[in-house]
Amino acid sequence: MTDPTFDLAACGWTAFFQSQVDIDEFATTTPARVTAVYRGALEVISPQPIGVHSALPDAPLRVRPPETGHLDDDEAVATVGDWLLLDRPTDPGTLPRVVRRLDRKTLFKRRAAGTSRRVQLIAANVDTLFIVSSCNQDFNAARQERYLALAASSGAMPVMVLTKADLADDPGAYAVQAAALSPTTLVETLDARAPDTAGRLGPWCGPGQTVALVGSSGVGKSTLLNTLAGDTVQAVNAIREDDAKGRHTTTGRSLHRLPAGGWLLDTPGMRELQMTDIGEDLDDAFADIAALARHCRFADCRHDSEPGCAVRAAIDAGTLDPARLKRYRKLAAEDAHNTETLAQRRHRARAFGRMAKTAMREKERRRGG
Numbered sequence: 403m404t405d406p407t408f409d410l411a412a413c414g415w416t417a418f419f420q421s422q423v424d425i426d427e428f429a430t431t432t433p434a435r436v437t438a439v440y441r442g443a444l445e446v447i448s449p450q451p452i453g454v455h456s457a458l459p460d461a462p463l464r465v466r467p468p469e470t471g472h473l474d475d476d477e478a479v480a481t482v483g484d485w486l487l488l489d490r491p492t493d494p495g496t497l498p499r500v501v502r503r504l505d506r507k508t509l510f511k512r513r514a515a516g517t518s519r520r521v522q523l524i525a526a527n528v529d530t531l532f533i534v535s536s537c538n539q540d541f542n543a544a545r546q547e548r549y550l551a552l553a554a555s556s557g558a559m560p561v562m563v564l565t566k567a568d569l570a571d572d573p574g575a576y577a578v579q580a581a582a583l584s585p586t587t588l589v590e591t592l593d594a595r596a597p598d599t600a601g602r603l604g605p606w607c608g609p610g611q612t613v614a615l616v617g618s619s620g621v622g623k624s625t626l627l628n629t630l631a632g633d634t635v636q637a638v639n640a641i642r643e644d645d646a647k648g649r650h651t652t653t654g655r656s657l658h659r660l661p662a663g664g665w666l667l668d669t670p671g672m673r674e675l676q677m678t679d680i681g682e683d684l685d686d687a688f689a690d691i692a693a694l695a696r697h698c699r700f701a702d703c704r705h706d707s708e709p710g711c712a713v714r715a716a717i718d719a720g721t722l723d724p725a726r727l728k729r730y731r732k733l734a735a736e737d738a739h740n741t742e743t744l745a746q747r748r749h750r751a752r753a754f755g756r757m758a759k760t761a762m763r764e765k766e767r768r769r770g771g
């Protein structure tokens with residue numbers, strides 16, 4: 403090994419993961435972290451040799467994804483940031499196999515695009531989420547709230563990063579707008595290309611820390627990665643001039659090691675960010691409305707025309723923006739619509755099981771006849 407500081411802790415391993423592995427298992431398996439997901443393959447790194455193989459950040463190893471055993475369970479599959487236990491093949495010709503995936507500290511997901519209610523995993527075990535947007539016409543309160551709600555449900559800490567401050571007449575105005583959406587979330591306004599940006603975002607990028615970049619196409623996620631990495635590790639592209647929209651330059655998710663010792667996950671700009679499984683966590687992202695609602699006369703107040711409604715009173719008094727209440731309601735309705743109940747999930751699993759059985763029988767019948 404060339405870099406003595408590259409150990410499990412440097413990869414983001416903590417007591418949370420350690421406590422999931424017993425001594426016997428620790429002696430026979432090797433922990434490895436997923437840095438990229440491809441069709442039919444996972445790219446992993448590990449400070450420890452895996453059998454005869456090594457899987458260092460500059461030469462990650464590809465392994466086959468684990469059999470989940472639950473074809474209906476979208477969350478069982480491995481995603482970027484996950485910790486896996488690999489076996490230790492003694493034969494140099496065989497690749498290590500995934501023994502199991504460890505439980506996640508945080509999980510960032512959305513409803514997959516399309517009509518199904520399936521869940522798409524974006525990243526696991528992320529400590530900090532950089533919600534990236536720009537100081538231009540692309541800045542959008544509703545989208546910002548969506549990301550804040552997703553952060554709340556993921557368990558990762560959000561930081562709002564506002565890029566292109568160098569192009570704005572009054573970048574401070576964007577910072578004020580962002581802060582109004584979540585007074586407890588830090589806001590950083592910067593030029594993603596400037597060398598001092600690495601220092602500004604340094605507190606979240608230290609050894610073993612994992613940060614994910616999320617935001618629309620063209621806001622400068624890959625630019626931030628390159629600046630923080632001190633190198634061009636990801637391609638960037640100019641945005642369209644007429645509407646400041648990006649060109650979807652980044653197409654896959656990948657985890658990169660930073661010189662500061664942290665890990666940065668670049669993601670493609672998302673066209674659609676549908677809520678799912680957020681539930682009560684939505685109230686974390688709308689703490690102002692949740693706090694007001696506790697003072698409504700009725701516990702199940704819908705803040706419509708009920709007497710003693712503290713939310714409506716705040717709107718009348720001008721201290722709550724009615725547009726914000728509307729956006730909150732929209733997200734809550736969307737989340738309820740997209741979230742499969744346990745009963746629905748079971749039903750889908752049974753339907754899948756029946757379909758598989760019918761297909762098997764059909765195959766056997768053909769073979770027989």
Ligand SMILES: Nc1nc2c(ncn2[C@@H]2O[C@H](COP(=O)(O)OP(=O)(O)OP(=O)(O)O)[C@@H](O)[C@H]2O)c(=O)[nH]1
Nearest residue numbers: 566594620622623624625638639640650651652671
């Ligand atoms: N002036 C200025 N330009 C920036 C800044 N951040 C990004 N850019 C430019 O914005 C364009 C888009 O940046 P990218 O880093 O490709 O954006 P992205 O978020 O990765 O976009 P996708 O990969 O499409 O999701 C590039 O031309 C960058 O040079 C900034 O802070 N200031």
Ligand SMILES: [Mg+2]
Nearest residue numbers: 623624651652
């Ligand atoms: Mg990009």
Ligand SMILES: [Zn+2]
Nearest residue numbers: 698703705711
């Ligand atoms: Zn009310």
